[in-house]
Amino acid sequence: MKALTKAEEQIMQILWDLKEAYVKDVLERMDDPKPAYNTVSTFIRILETKGFVKHRPIGKSHQYYPIVTKDEYRSFSIRRLLSGYFGGSFTKMASFFAKEENLDVNEIERIMEEVKKDVK
């Protein structure tokens, strides 16, 4: 999987959110100052050539939808961070975070309970 550039990622976030969208729907969700319609259109087409997005023709226009899921990209991103900064170890990352946030043992317990519940 190839990494997204910042502008591409911004648009993917919106597509993941909307699940399917026309160019105008994406544009609508963008922060001010909004870029030109064609700027968005171009990026979506780049995302399509990169294999992140497909479209179905609806009448004269295109409805776009993600084919790389947000989870897949999340996973890719975590892995990149882990391997670059924590020797590939999630435990190291968790420790780092805990120290940085000054989490005490109880707070760590609470987080892990949450995780356990969620995993079930």
Next chain:
Amino acid sequence: MKALTKAEEQIMQILWDLKEAYVKDVLERMDDPKPAYNTVSTFIRILETKGFVKHRPIGKSHQYYPIVTKDEYRSFSIRRLLSGYFGGSFTKMASFFAKEENLDVNEIERIMEEVKKDVK
């Protein structure tokens, strides 16, 4: 703090590792095919203008050293990932990771023990 580009980050990783280094030391540690000496030199000077690195003149040459620590940049990177992909919640990220790796409750316990030990 400003994000590093890929090439800049690569060189920072080496500087963090070496703590202090001449251009040639950094070059030495780079993967083949090695870039030109001047390429490395340029990037280090960019890092200096970005405020990640300083140097002390040693004789005719410069010894470079990081002034943004790896921990500071780690922290920045985690935060960026959390806010972009996990609604800012470390718990969510941990859950995501646990599910993805199919961690069972025992494995989660083990990680938590490790983190607790480390935090003390």
Next chain:
DNA sequence: TAGGTTTTACTAATTATTTAATAGTATATT
């Protein structure tokens, strides 16, 4: 001291990314 070496500083060239204008096509509207 003349010629080679090492290094920094400056600058240019290349490639990637971002942005949007322009042109073309189809549909709706008057």
Next chain:
DNA sequence: AATATACTATTAAATAATTAGTAAAACCTA
């Protein structure tokens, strides 16, 4: 039919990132 509207496709222009050549300074060596 002529005009406006809504879109896609192509292309160009602007900016950022990457790579490295060239010049200049400082040193080393025969």
